[in-house]
Amino acid sequence: MNYDYIVVGAGMGGLGAALNLAFNNKKVLVLEKNSLPGGVVTTFKRGRFEFDVALYDLMDYGNDEHVGSLQRLFNKYNLGVEVKPIPYNIRIKSIDDNFDEVIKGEIDDWILRLEELYRGSMSTFRSLLPVLKEIHEALMALKKGRKNLEKDFPNFIKYLDYNAIDALVDLNIPSKTINVLGYLWMEIGSPLKKLNFIDFAECLYKYIFKRPVGLANKNIDLALKMVNRLEELGGKIYYRSLVVEIRDNNDKKEVVLSDGTIYKAKEVICDLSERYVLKNLIKKDYPEAQAKENARTLSMNGLVVYLGLNKSYQDLRLYNYRYYQFQNLNSVTNIKSMKKLSHHTIEAIVPNIINENASPKNTTILVLKTLYLNDAWNGVNKDNYYQIKETLANELIEEFEQAFNIDIKEYIEEIDIATPFTFARYTNSINGCMFGAMRLGYDNSIHRLLSYEDERILHLSFVGGSSLLGSGVDNAFYSGYYITEKLLNERGED
């Protein structure tokens, strides 16, 4: 069974890669270990509720005016994805800072409010916007392979080696405003002091100019649409196909499944972390790639509590789309508290606010999330697993109730709890990490991009949220496109 390309894993990166290959008439096979596609972009059912696992805000999709790259690709493949705009409607609290604000309305309202809070926010924030735009355009040019960037993009070059804090200070943003903006780091998972400014700026640019959108349907609908299109384009997907080994045989790659079946291709593209593949699937040594993985810092893993509530969000007074409660707005300080299981940074989302079809009439879905760093879960074993998981979930719910003065508990009709073990088991993510390797220091997305050619493994590529561009559906899906474009161009030149 010979293919041009085999894609291991039908997450967003894998499907992004497979779609682009099939679109270009390549013979492609996707091997997925689960019985549905999507990776964490999936949906599970409990009683009368359908819960989305991970995807709520689709970044870089944009609107009619500002078309994001994700929308451009979705249109290119004719996926027919329905989306809903997500307005600014976020409540942020910080215990140490005594901070409690709602970001609502348009970006200008928010900037005005920031100005009221911290003088100097408005003018500096306005001068920040063109810098974000310039950096975004520079990144596009870089991805397209343009060389002489210094002429058109001096700010890109200037801030190439700045961390987010230093750059924002350099741009005269008041330090308290920087902290407030920092809630965005939860989408990236790296402390701002170590997050490269280019990475941060790109995220902020997408957030402000190409407002995130929500899916009109559930996560699994998006993944199935991608698969349907892939099959229409001649691509193939096999479910229940756990890959246990990838090896070389003459000029081919062999992909071995758990039942011993072997599929062959010239190129293998893994929608898995490079670390997992080197550690679990490849016997051969790749010293440089292995050193790269050993040098990396793992990102946070987390606990997610999915609640089906038997009242409308209005009745529950859950008026905001997202809620955050930090110990400290300073991400560096806040992240330190994540080393213990007993402490929770709260992130909550109410999908019903933007989508009335999120759950049945007069019910609400509330998803609570908290993050943990490094080896916080190392004391958890099979004897205490259920007890710890439920205790933590209970603490998270109670802390949310207390932080926002909203009663939740008595309205819980359905509950499910996902731990790092759940995510690791379902997606093979290392340590159950939600953001792959942390984007920090020398290993931000921009660094990975610049060194991509030097660090490549022959005929073996990596896509998805753990790869080049970092986590997030936009980055994961785009990485599949980006990497396969490179491969197609090379093959074309052969």
Next chain:
Amino acid sequence: MEAVDKMEKIKKERKDIIASFSKKKPVDTYIDKEVRNMRDLYHTVITDIYEETKDVKTFTLMADKDSSTPHLAPFKAGQYITIHVTIDSMPVTRAYSLSSAPAFANKDIYKITIKRVENGLVSNYMLDQVKVGDKMVVSKPAGEFGYSFIRDEDNVIAIAGGSGITPFMSLANAILDGVYNCNLTVFYSVKTYEDIIFKKEIEEINKKNKNVKFVITLTREEKDGYLHGHFNKEMLESYIKEFNTVLMCGPKELYKAMNEILNDFNIPRKSVHYENFFVQYEPEEKIEYKLKVVMKDKTQEITCNNDETLLVAMERASIKAPSLCRVGECGYCRSILLSGKVKMIGAALKKAEAENDYIHPCVSFPDSDIVLKLDI
């Protein structure tokens, strides 16, 4: 600095940092290691078979220490495992609630309690053929049924019919072991005194404990110390508090009868939870259809009667179709209906699954010739 120089400098910095790290294979984190040991299937040995009643036996399964799974996964009271057996060279599975305390799983022990079903393929095999020392492959524990201290109230009313008692024996033991801090009253309905499963254990628990109590009614026999007849409002009344959680496990008729009673107590929908017990469907006329199973690299044509599920037909034909809950709930067997019509009884399909022709073969009865896509 020139742009090119700056980029080169950044690349070199990265290269130098990476070069200072070990070039050996990356190692597992603690979570990676634990997850490696979590499997879909576990190998066990039957270490004890206890006759509860003349047609009910409890099987003690212990992890097969010489196998690739020397330890069993933990579970929550209320969950089930699916046993894998081969009968007349047919690979078949059945799901049974775990009846043992969750704490036993820490010692790598599961217990399941099986009642003989008239003409039942697996139950008769288990009760008549299986002996101590036999090996048995079982699934990971699964299922959502049970008590959640976050969701549920402190006063728990469990309602069990016949062998529906098994998950509640596990829950009772979990409470006695201190896993949950709640009051549990199990209303247990059986035909006669001789049909009471876990009789000795129940007597002991009733004698020793305040927070866990079993109330037994005999529907076809009158006997001192036992209620008589089906459960009614008066029998339950004194156990109902202001806030209650109701858990039910048994035949559908029991759920229907109990719901009428529960309505009188104004117990909200969110506080009542059911275990799916089994799927029943009787077609008016028996018809044999063709079932074509399109697997990854081969296709097999078999027959399927309209009074059996597609899953049963595949098992009969020795196709190793995946299965777990067998009541349409878990989605483990999900497959794509390429052509034909099925009658699906109670499958918990997601909206997008339904729109994309997914079916759960474990609860799908053919209504025409069928072509099924099943990636195995």
